[in-house]
Amino acid sequence: MDIIFWVATNVFGEAAILLGFIVLLGLLLQKKSASQTVSGTFKAIIGFLIISAGAGVIVNALTVFEPLWKEVFNLSAEPLGDFMGQEGFNAKYGSAVTLAMTLGFVINVLLARFTKLKYIYLTGHMMFWTTTIFAGVIVQAAGDVSFSKLVIFLSIFMGLYWTIQPALTQPFMRKITGNDNIALGHTSASVALLGALAGKVMGNKENDSEKIKLPKGLEFLRDSNVITALTMGLLFLVGAIIISFKDTPGAQELVAAAGDKNFIIYSIIQSFTFAAGIAVVLLGVRMFIGEMVPAFKGIATKIVPGAKPALDSPVVFPYAPNAVILGFLGSFVGALIWLVVLGNTVGYVFVPTMIVLFFHSATAGVFGNATGGVRGALMAGFITSTVVAWGQFIMVKMLLSDTIPDTAMWAADSDMFILGPIVRFLSQLFF
Secondary structure (H helix, E strand, C coil), X not given: CHHHHHHHHHCCCCHHHHHHHHHHHHHHHCCCCHHHHHHHHXXXXXXXXXXXXXHHHHHHHHHHHHHHHHHHCCCCCCCCCXXXXXXXXXXXXXXXXXXXXXXXXXXXXXXXXXXXXXXXXXXXXXXXXXXXXXXXXXXXXXXXXXXXXXXXHHHHHHHHHHHHHHHXXXXXXXXXXXXXXXXXXXXXXXXXXXXXXHHHHHCCCCCXXXXXXXXXXXXXXXXXXXXHHHHHHHHHHHHHHHHHCCCCHHXXXXXXXXXXXXXXXXXXXXXHXXXXXXXXXXXXXXXXXXXXXXXXXXXXXXXXXXXXXXXXXXXXXXXXXXXXXHHHHHHHHHHHHHHHHXXXXXXXXXXXXXXXXXXXXXXXXXXXXXXXXXXXXXXXXXXXXXXXXXXXXXXXXXXXXXXCHHHHXXXXXXXXXXXXXXXXXXXXXXX
């Protein structure tokens, strides 16, 4: 009994160690060299631990952004309040998330092997964040759930999602790529589908985005880190300037928080801190996913010959690079509109996370262009910002308020917003 308790506490209770064991097993089964096995296992563990460090940086920046814009809009709404937060959630439920992600992948492989849905989902970082967000929704809805039930529910749900999602987008992927070799495995699938349908109904397929020439000066839009820093910098700057001219107690308190620094400079630094935090988290995700995916890819392809890999959203970007930028421009305009609308209606400060908006609207733009040309790409981008803005509000305020609302402000994606209420409903039946 003591051995079981020790394993539960030190292996299943430590998400980073459990992840390391999973990667180690996958590499051993593929008979990798000792050097590759040690390197892959260690890098996976280190990468996972980096995520917590980056999450803390992001939360600190958000604690400035939210009250700043609440004061701009003269909102009296309460702040996020007490919540578990990503670091605390990982400590308590990270092992369940990691195990569920692994078992869900196994279910995906088995479904691909024994059904007509021959798609294997290989976008590992999306697998991690989607499982994490849905775990947060479940804990919020059902309370302190048992480890086994949480793992079982998430494994089945994620396995089904990772199998069905690529199948739904594949008809449009064939139109985009001109073949049936690869599939889309990404949480932008919902807005990609909506964008494609909107483009088909209201766009003009003949006015293809690739017939227009965009200036080279806009090439920086393809760098998500630059976009995040630029956009958040602009929002922090505008908010800081407005606050500097206000003489309310709230404004004075915000300015005082900057200490000896000029408040505008202080705010700009916070915007770059936010971008840096995301860059740190992504570094960690890339590091551990870079080891996890290869550890399973070889096994999966041996079990399911002929399966199509469902890959990250950038796989579609080369097919319509102009549509990528048009989709993002449509979402950027939409994000600014919804920032003002949400702030003045429901009293919520929308955090327009560019890392989400860029990749999702860019993907949706390519899909929208495939059916509706330039107009379809722009409409797809605006649809993306609409789903993300209102989805974030619902997720933060209603589905994750006590667990990981901080994570939902930057790491929750379109499909998560669409499926979140369904997960909540099913969890209330299951738990």
